[in-house]
Amino acid sequence: MRDVAIVSFAQARSRRRDLEHNEVEILMPVVREAMEHSGIEKKDLGFVCSGSSDYLAGQSFAFVMGLDSVGAWPPMCESHVEMDGAWALYEAWVKIQTGQADSALVYGFGKSSMGDLPEVLALQLDPYVATPLWPDAVSLAALQARLCLEQGVLTEREMAEVAARDRRHALANANAQVKGEFDVEKLLAEPTWISPLRRHDCAPISDGAAAVVLAAGDLARGACERPAWIAGIDHRVEPQDLGVRDLTRSVSTELAGRNAGVGRGRVEVAELYGPFTHQEILLERALGLGDDVRVNPSGGALAANPVMAAGLIRLGEAARCIHEGSAGRAVAHATSGPCLQQNLVCVLEGR
Amino acid sequence: MAERCAVIGIGQTKHDVKRTDVSMVGLVREAAERALADAELDWKDIDAVVLGKAPDMFEGVMMPELFLADALGGAGKPMLRVHTAGSVGGSTGIVAASLVQAGIHQRVLTVAFEKQSESNAMWALTIRMPFSVAVVAGAGGYFAPLIRAYIRRSGAPEDTGIRVALKDRRNALKNPYAHLQFPDISFEKIAESPMLWDPIRYLETCPSSDGACAMVLAGEKAAAGAPGPPAWVHATEMRSEPTAFAGRDQVNPRAGRDCAAALYRKAGISDPRRELDMAEVYVPFSWFEPMWMENLGFAPEGQGWKMVYEGATALDGDMPINPSGGVLSSNPIGASGLLRFAEAAMQVRGQAGEHQVEGARKALGHAYGGGSQYFSMWIVGSDRP
Numbered sequence: 001m002r003d004v005a006i007v008s009f010a011q012a013r014s015r016r017r018d019l020e021h022n023e024v025e026i027l028m029p030v031v032r033e034a035m036e037h038s039g040i041e042k043k044d045l046g047f048v049c050s051g052s053s054d055y056l057a058g059q060s061f062a063f064v065m066g067l068d069s070v071g072a073w074p075p076m077c078e079s080h081v082e083m084d085g086a087w088a089l090y091e092a093w094v095k096i097q098t099g100q101a102d103s104a105l106v107y108g109f110g111k112s113s114m115g116d117l118p119e120v121l122a123l124q125l126d127p128y129v130a131t132p133l134w135p136d137a138v139s140l141a142a143l144q145a146r147l148c149l150e151q152g153v154l155t156e157r158e159m160a161e162v163a164a165r166d167r168r169h170a171l172a173n174a175n176a177q178v179k180g181e182f183d184v185e186k187l188l189a190e191p192t193w194i195s196p197l198r199r200h201d202c203a204p205i206s207d208g209a210a211a212v213v214l215a216a217g218d219l220a221r222g223a224c225e226r227p228a229w230i231a232g233i234d235h236r237v238e239p240q241d242l243g244v245r246d247l248t249r250s251v252s253t254e255l256a257g258r259n260a261g262v263g264r265g266r267v268e269v270a271e272l273y274g275p276f277t278h279q280e281i282l283l284e285r286a287l288g289l290g291d292d293v294r295v296n297p298s299g300g301a302l303a304a305n306p307v308m309a310a311g312l313i314r315l316g317e318a319a320r321c322i323h324e325g326s327a328g329r330a331v332a333h334a335t336s337g338p339c340l341q342q343n344l345v346c347v348l349e350g351r
Numbered sequence: 352m353a354e355r356c357a358v359i360g361i362g363q364t365k366h367d368v369k370r371t372d373v374s375m376v377g378l379v380r381e382a383a384e385r386a387l388a389d390a391e392l393d394w395k396d397i398d399a400v401v402l403g404k405a406p407d408m409f410e411g412v413m414m415p416e417l418f419l420a421d422a423l424g425g426a427g428k429p430m431l432r433v434h435t436a437g438s439v440g441g442s443t444g445i446v447a448a449s450l451v452q453a454g455i456h457q458r459v460l461t462v463a464f465e466k467q468s469e470s471n472a473m474w475a476l477t478i479r480m481p482f483s484v485a486v487v488a489g490a491g492g493y494f495a496p497l498i499r500a501y502i503r504r505s506g507a508p509e510d511t512g513i514r515v516a517l518k519d520r521r522n523a524l525k526n527p528y529a530h531l532q533f534p535d536i537s538f539e540k541i542a543e544s545p546m547l548w549d550p551i552r553y554l555e556t557c558p559s560s561d562g563a564c565a566m567v568l569a570g571e572k573a574a575a576g577a578p579g580p581p582a583w584v585h586a587t588e589m590r591s592e593p594t595a596f597a598g599r600d601q602v603n604p605r606a607g608r609d610c611a612a613a614l615y616r617k618a619g620i621s622d623p624r625r626e627l628d629m630a631e632v633y634v635p636f637s638w639f640e641p642m643w644m645e646n647l648g649f650a651p652e653g654q655g656w657k658m659v660y661e662g663a664t665a666l667d668g669d670m671p672i673n674p675s676g677g678v679l680s681s682n683p684i685g686a687s688g689l690l691r692f693a694e695a696a697m698q699v700r701g702q703a704g705e706h707q708v709e710g711a712r713k714a715l716g717h718a719y720g721g722g723s724q725y726f727s728m729w730i731v732g733s734d735r736p
Contacts, residue, residue, distance in 0.1 A: 081433055097353065
């Protein structure tokens with residue numbers, strides 16, 4: 001395997017509803033910033049890969065406009081996944097591994113505010129037997145949380161503690177959307193929203209974008225003082241049908257974490273994409289993270305959740321900890337699909 | 352390239368206007384099971400799955416790979432979903448090949464599909480967004496002016512498109528999977544068919560199809576144990592350019608020319624028309640055959656139509672194009688690119704049946720999409736590169 005690192009990361013400030021900018025306008029300064037920080041010139045980029053969803057934009061081929069933010073001229077070797085940008089990063093990492101590219105620009109973007117996100121996500125379900133019942137994404141997560149509570153896997157207090165922790169961390173993150181000091185007792189005194197979930201258990205709805213530059217070997221060393229080397233990366237999917245899955249754990253995260261080598265060393269920082277508090281707890285356990293791990297120093301998805309970019313942001317935030325020297329080994333995670341159906345885990349190291 | 356990659360299994364569905372006998376699940380499984388059977392493999396032998404399809408609004412399911420994961424044997428495996436507009440089928444094959452070439456997996460299942468009857472492609476392509484130009488005419492309305500520009504530039508005879516359509520529709524009669532089969536097709540019938548988007552006539556355009564295509568791609572070790580002859584991947588390449596800017600040549604786009612040039616360089620090809628034995632090229636409207644002949648460097652600029660006139664692109668010509676009947680005969684959009692890639696592989700494996708090009712050893716698969724701005728191509732050969 002070639003040594004490949006995240007050498008640069010930029011993101012837009014997450015906003016509940018960005019009425020002034022379309023996706024390209026949100027993306028453009030982000031791509032420019034990531035490229036400038038890397039010092040790699042556009043003409044020297046080996047590959048470009050992006051992640052986005054037509055159903056967020058409400059338009060077919062919504063990703064085509066992303067090309068305008070890159071200024072893909074002369075024509076570029078470019079691809080796109082209809083997935084979170086984290087999987088675009090995986091595709092780019094694979095491309096570099098083939099030796100066909102030495103560097104790549106990766107970006108993810110989306111404006112969830114354009115529609116009713118929980119209902120839009122209901123369209124991810126089996127169109128013949130599940131979608132006609134129109135179970136929205138929050139209700140499905142609530143079913144999972146209920147199962148976890150009833151089986152004694154976790155408690156409402158633990159969930160509230162996750163919310164308070166992440167949003168306290170977010171105070172230091174200028175790009176986060178929901179932040180502050182919250183008292184766990186007060187949170188627990190709040191009424192449930194979609195039982196057993198309270199408002200604080202759910203990620204906000206966000207518009208945003210993120211971009212990352214990957215580079216191999218000496219190119220990475222030249223582009224970044226302390227590159228965040230990808231020591232391991234893997235992703236796994238589970239069947240979607242909730243009835244055939246063990247919803248009280250994340251089997252695909254466990255598997256991806258093992259394959260990525262999470263347990264091969266001490267983890268200092270973990271950036272986890274848990275759109276709901278109980279899911280973040282399941283993820284911590286699936287990855288075997290101990291109490292000494294700093295989880296979501298950025299605030300995580302509970303502080304800002306620009307769907308299709310939020311997973312890539314976890315990778316970028318974990319890389320930032322390596323770049324800045326606040327961690328020597330970090331784990332980043334991304335998820336997709338109802339109730340943590342698909343998960344990606346990446347181990348980053350400073351060397 | 353770290354590891355060599357070969358196609359060891361190919362499957363496709365019968366393509367039709369409405370496959371009401373199967374759900375989306377049944378459709379993708381029909382193709383995938385045939386590819387596995389061709390490779391004499393079982394689901395458990397597959398390391399990863401790569402799915403491709405065009406816009407999700409064509410079926411009305413957001414990221415359908417999620418609900419299809421189980422049916423495609425994805426449980427516990429890595430699964431990727433590619434979407435690069437009309438070129439997606441080709442890009443999907445390229446992403447799957449890269450997983451093998453990177454040395455990450457030995458056997459990758461790649462599947463592309465479209466079940467157009469679930470929705471309405473014309474609607475899905477014409478949603479009007481604020482502050483942007485709405486096409487409101489489907490793909491034909493977008494591409495007809497480009498064809499007009501080509502005719503003006505090249506001075507091609509007006510019946511060039513009819514000749515292409517006649518050839519492809521006759522070829523389709525030799526392909527049992529092809530959607531459109533017109534046993535009594537003739538020059539006159541095409542010429543007399545209604546004009547849809549001048550100069551594109553009804554019988555010069557592709558259908559809306561339900562269909563899927565699947566391939567098993569393997570590393571060298573796995574290919575050695577394959578029952579049939581492998582089709583070795585000699586080179587893959589992709590290029591994209593933005594939709595619109597002043598001076599952009601949409602008739603002979605630079606992304607396509609650059610993509611082909613880089614592809615030939617990787618495959619060690621200096622004279623593509625001479626060195627390639629055939630090509631499956633993405634031709635959704637008949638006129639795109641001569642246009643792509645030039646873009647691919649098979650003919651000098653302005654002279655692609657002469658290849659059509661001379662019969663060079665016929666099944667018995669010196670550069671057979673689309674012996675399968677091509678996109679003009681079957682167009683499950685998301686799968687159309689992968690079908691081109693798969694048909695090229697079938698040719699060099701000698702398994703194309705009635706539409707086999709005799710002695711084909713090196714072939715090109717081509718796909719394009721968006722406003723002629725996304726290109727993906729591969730070259731496969733019967734010899735190990």
